[in-house]
Amino acid sequence: MPLHVVIVGAGPAGMAAAIEARRRGSKVTxxxxxxxxxxxxxxxxxxxSELRVGLPSELKRKADLLSGFNAISDQIDYRANHTAYALFEGPELHVSDDNCSEVLKPDVVIIATGVCERAVPFPGWTLPGVxxxxxxQTLLKSQGVKIGERVVIAGSGALPIAVAAQLSKAGVHVVAVAMLYPMRSLLVHPYALWAGRRVVLEGFSYLNVLRQHDILMLSRYVPLRADGSDHVESVQIAQHDGTGRPVPGTEKRVGCDILALNYGxxxxSELAAMAGVDMTYRPEQGGWIPITDQFxxxxxxxxxxxxxxxxxxxxxxxxxxxxxxxAVASRYYDERAVSNLSQEMSQSFKERSRHQSFQKAMQQFLQLPTGVWGWADEETVVCRCECVTQKQIQTAIDNGHTSLNAIKRNTRAGMGWCGGRMCMQNVAAQVSVGKPSEDLQPMTPRPVARPISLQAIRNQTIP
Ligand SMILES: Cc1cc2nc3c(=O)[nH]c(=O)nc-3n(C[C@H](O)[C@H](O)[C@H](O)COP(=O)(O)OP(=O)(O)OC[C@H]3O[C@@H](n4cnc5c(N)ncnc54)[C@H](O)[C@@H]3O)c2cc1C
Structure with missing residues (x-):
């Protein structure tokens, strides 16, 4: 009997999984x-008329994967506009569209839900326009909308550079890019650079676009505050001392109508956590991540x-x-067939490990130095859904509530619509300043993992 495989997420991982599982005869949702x-x-x-702001190599990979996916999409049950909002042992997956919800009980679930972005709180980061x-990037890629006239970008890693280049190509005036670390620090990892040479070349192409547009690139700069009456009008930035703390006397004010941030x-991982999957804390890889084997x-x-x-x-x-x-999902309950896959799919295993070694080097840019947690002042909102300030969280910590669940119960941080996806890592950083953070447990995830309508819960189909 072919297995029923349900995949959550139709990004590169989910689409590739669907193509492979279908090729091996599984029933795929x-x-x-x-x-x-x-x-x-x-x-x-x-x-x-899609704005083609990506690099030619990226657009070719996109076209290849989408054409492979389109070739099988009528052989699978593909549901766009469907949210997975709970996962329990079984596996039992709860999904919903705007009007109805359904409980699926497949043989195997593949979680391919990706990541969301992280910003570090500082005064003014909740102003409209930040x-x-x-x-x-999403506005540009999906709607062809240019987000503003004068954009300042601040962050670390590769995404701020890629997006600065894409916005410039689309005709947006990128005033300055303020990076936490200089990209040349990657040069100390020559083997990793070689392993990831295709990505490195794409990175150089983006940097080239920034040079052609004469964009001000500032290394080791951090945002101090965003100002404006009802919309951001300027941002104050300063050089930092290597630990994220601003160096007095280096402040600059830059006018803008958009400040775009990315600090990792x-x-x-909330569906995996809800199902009871063992997790580990790796802030540079995105917080609490599910532990997996090579398969x-x-x-x-x-x-x-x-x-x-x-x-x-x-x-x-x-x-x-x-x-x-x-492939593993299609053979999940046949241990011998799964073991054979490391031989049979050696190309995919090699490709994964080659790029992983490059990504490990890249992760140094997403390791935030302790000084960044000093950017917020007492009144800065840390949990945006529930409007919880840095001071309220600090008071809870000072009163002995040092687990994330205790802080959640006492302040409501992490209890809102996003379920802690936006604030949990930042609250964790505040709890663990000066202490090891590996032992911190995440806030317990509860259904619903994503907002869905009450009508959808009322109109539920259970098999
Ligand atoms: C905002 C953003 C922009 C990025 N831009 C770039 C870039 O320009 N260049 C680059 O090289 N890398 C970029 N990255 C990183 C890159 O997107 C990823 O490395 C890559 O896309 C990972 O593929 P994935 O399939 O694992 O996840 P994703 O591509 O993130 O796909 C995950 C999918 O899961 C869906 N999903 C999530 N949760 C649920 C749920 N509960 N129910 C239903 N569906 C769900 C999402 O809608 C999404 O379509 C970006 C990442 C982010 C967060």
Whole structure:
């Protein structure tokens, strides 16, 4: 009997998993809360005249994967605009569209839900006009909308540079890019650079675009505050001392109508945590990540994790790992067949490990130095859904509430719509200043993992 494999997330990992699982004869259901497949990097435009702001190499990879996916999409149960909002042992997956919800009881679930962005709180970061860089990119890629006239970008890692280049290509005036670390620090990892040479070349192409547009690149700069009456009008930035603390006397004020930030990512791991999967804390990879073996299997029977939702490692790893997860899911209950896959799919295993070694080097940029936790003042909101300030969280910590669940109960931080995806890592950082953070347990995830309508819960189908 072919196994029923349900995949959550139609990004590179989920699409590759669907293609492979279908090729091996499985019955496949693929669902994504977005209207179109593609995930973050291969996001498809909702308008006919797509703005082609990506690099030619990236657009070719996108076209290849989407054409492979389109070739099988009528052989699988592909559900766009469907959200997975709970996962329990079994596996038992609860999904919903705007009007109805359904409980699925497949043989195997593959979680391929990717990551979301992380911003570090500082005064003014909640002003309208302060956005995540991925938000600016999403508007551009999916709607062809230029987010503003004069954009300042601040952050670390590769995404701020890619988005600065994409916005410039689209005609947006990028005033300055303020990076936490200089990109040349990567040069101390020559082997990793060689392993990830295709990504490195794409990075150089983006830097070249920034040079052509004469964009001010500032290394070791951090935002101090964003100002404006009802919308951001300027940002004050300063050099930092290597630990994230601003150096007095180096402040600059830069006028802008958009400030776009990215200080790393948070793994969308709430479904895995809800199912009881063993997790580990790796802030540089996106917070609490599910522990998996080489075959993407977790500690929970019938639950696999692939791509960035197993820790940020980029689109190349996501696609290779999606193929592995799709094959493993199709043979999940046949241990010998699964073991043979490491031989049979040696190309995908090699590709994953080559890109993983590059991604490990990249993760140094996402390791935030302790000084960044001093950017917020007492009145700065840390949990945006519930409007909880830094002072309220500090008071709870000073009163002895040092577990994340205790802080959640006492302050409501992490209790809102996002379920802690936006604030939990920042609250964890505040709790663990000066202490090891590895032992911190995440806030207990509760259904519903994503907001859904009451009507959808009322109209529920249970098999
Ligand atoms: C905002 C953003 C922008 C990025 N831009 C770039 C870039 O320009 N270049 C680059 O190289 N890398 C970029 N990355 C990183 C890159 O997107 C990833 O490495 C790659 O896409 C990972 O693929 P994936 O399939 O694991 O996850 P993703 O591509 O993130 O796909 C995950 C999918 O899961 C869906 N999903 C999540 N939760 C649920 C749920 N509960 N129910 C239903 N569906 C769900 C999402 O809608 C999404 O389509 C970006 C990451 C982010 C967060």
């Amino acid at each position: 693929l669902l994504d809360e977005m209207a179109r497949s593609g995930g973050q990097i291969f996001r498809q435009s909702a308008i006919d 956005v995540n860089v991925g938000g600016a 990512f948070t793994v969308n 993407c299997r977790t500690s929970c029977s019938g639950v696999l994790v692939a791509g960035d939702s197993g820790g940020l490692r980029g689109a190349w790893v996501a696609q290779a790992e999606g193929r592995i997860a799709g």
